[in-house]
Amino acid sequence: MPHALSYMLEYLIFFVFATIAVVFALMVVLHRNPVIGALSLVVAFFALAVMYVLLEAPFLAALQVIVYAGAIMVLFLFVIMLLNLQHRTEEATRPVQQFLGFTTSAAFLISLVYYIGKYAVFGKLPDGRFASDARTIGIRLFEAYVFPFEMVSILLLAAIVGALLLSSRGAATRAEIPTEVSE
Amino acid sequence: MIPTHWFLILSAILFSIGVCVVLTRRNGITIFMSIELMVNAVNLTFLAYARQFHQLHGLIFVFFVMAIAAAEAAVGLAIFISLFHHRETIDVDEANLMHW
Numbered sequence: 508m509p510h511a512l513s514y515m516l517e518y519l520i521f522f523v524f525a526t527i528a529v530v531f532a533l534m535v536v537l538h539r540n541p542v543i544g545a546l547s548l549v550v551a552f553f554a555l556a557v558m559y560v561l562l563e564a565p566f567l568a569a570l571q572v573i574v575y576a577g578a579i580m581v582l583f584l585f586v587i588m589l590l591n592l593q594h595r596t597e598e599a600t601r602p603v604q605q606f607l608g609f610t611t612s613a614a615f616l617i618s619l620v621y622y623i624g625k626y627a628v629f630g631k632l633p634d635g636r637f638a639s640d641a642r643t644i645g646i647r648l649f650e651a652y653v654f655p656f657e658m659v660s661i662l663l664l665a666a667i668v669g670a671l672l673l674s675s676r677g678a679a680t681r682a683e684i685p686t687e688v689s690e
Numbered sequence: 691m692i693p694t695h696w697f698l699i700l701s702a703i704l705f706s707i708g709v710c711v712v713l714t715r716r717n718g719i720t721i722f723m724s725i726e727l728m729v730n731a732v733n734l735t736f737l738a739y740a741r742q743f744h745q746l747h748g749l750i751f752v753f754f755v756m757a758i759a760a761a762e763a764a765v766g767l768a769i770f771i772s773l774f775h776h777r778e779t780i781d782v783d784e785a786n787l788m789h790w
Contacts, residue, residue, distance in 0.1 A: 521692050525700045532707045532727055541719050548723055551704075555730055558700070561692060562737045567752055574756050575730065579763045583723060586767045590774050592719070608713030616706035623698045632691050633744050644753070647746050659757045666761035673768035676775060 521561055528554035542593045545583045552576040566641040697738035704731035718770050718780040722763075729759050 527550065534547035552575045559568035587593055648656055704727060711724035733752045740748025770780050777784055 517692060521696065525696075528700065529703055529707070532704055535720065535724060535727065536707060536711050536714070541717055541723075544720055544723060548727060551727070552730065555704075555734060558697065558734055559737055562697065562734075562741050564737050564740070564749055564752075567733075567737065567749060567756075570753070570756055571730075571733075574760060575726070579726065579760055582763055582767060583719065586771060587719060590771065590780065592717075592780065605714050608710060611713060612706045612710035615709055616702060619702040619706065620699055623695055623702060627698055628695045629693070629742055632694070632742060635744075637741055637744050639740070639746065639749055643746065644749055648750060648753070652750055655754060659754060663757065663761050666764050670764040670768035673765065674771040 517561065520557065524554040524557040527551070528558070540593070541587050541595075542584065545580055545587060548583075549576050549580045552580065563637045564639050566639070566644055694738045694742045697734055701731040701734040701738070704728075704734070716781050716783050718773070718782045718785075719767075721782065722766055722770070726759060726763065729755060 531547040531551040531554070535544040538544055538547070552571060556568040556571040556576070559565070559571055708724040708728035708731065711727075712721050715721055715724075733755055736748040736752050736755075740746070740752075773785055774780055
């Protein structure tokens with residue numbers, strides 16, 4: 508039966524890539540080198556792109572790979588290399604703070620899963636194909652959402668200017684800002 | 691079709707991992723990466739609900755979240771570069787004075 512086979516295959520893909528996403532996200536917690544953390548986060552983002560395909564959003568899966576795994580994480584890696592942090596691993600200190608952090612996030616996870624199980628288990632998915640290809644999203648984006656879309660372009664321009672201003676070591680900014688506060 | 695709550699549970703796990711990193715680590719860039727992980731977990735929730743209710747609004751919201759995350763990453767990393775120029779470290783415990 509081809510239907511049962513594709514059903515099984517979908518679950519198999521989901522569990523394999525969910526495991527990959529969780530394991531490589533945990534690498535960020537467990538590994539103390541920021542380069543290893545950034546590279547494992549790239550793998551986790553690729554696994555999340557597979558999740559987006561399973562959720563019938565192939566356009567956003569492509570955007571996830573291009574924008575997140577491609578642009579944002581490469582920016583992170585560039586900054587880590589630029590600041591020469593790749594050999595600097597932070598040592599484990601403050602056991603009380605670490606313990607409280609782990610227990611708080613574990614309690615948060617347990618409560619989230621409890622409330623998902625209690626309130627967010629829906630019945631059947633609606634019938635029919637979910638029209639979520641690039642064409643449908645584009646038409647919607649340039650009809651109903653054209654004003655937020657233009658606002659995002661202004662926001663990105665402001666981010667470019669802000670990033671250049673903050674990261675420049677020009678004479679104009681250095682002269683005005685005292686580097687050390689007098690003790 | 692995989693039911694929606696599996697995706698919600700995966701998103702909850704990824705979000706909690708991000709919360710754990712923010713609470714336990716002191717390296718500023720690692721904290722910033724885990725914020726990106728939390729943003730991605732929320733995006734997964736948006737897409738799961740978008741498919742559950744056949745609404746395009748969730749997908750378009752994810753599109754905007756990605757654009758804003760890109761802007762946030764650029765400005766945040768520029769702030770860390772600036773901090774490193776002034777303090778020679780990106781340990782967030784060292785950046786505790788708002789003197790400029």
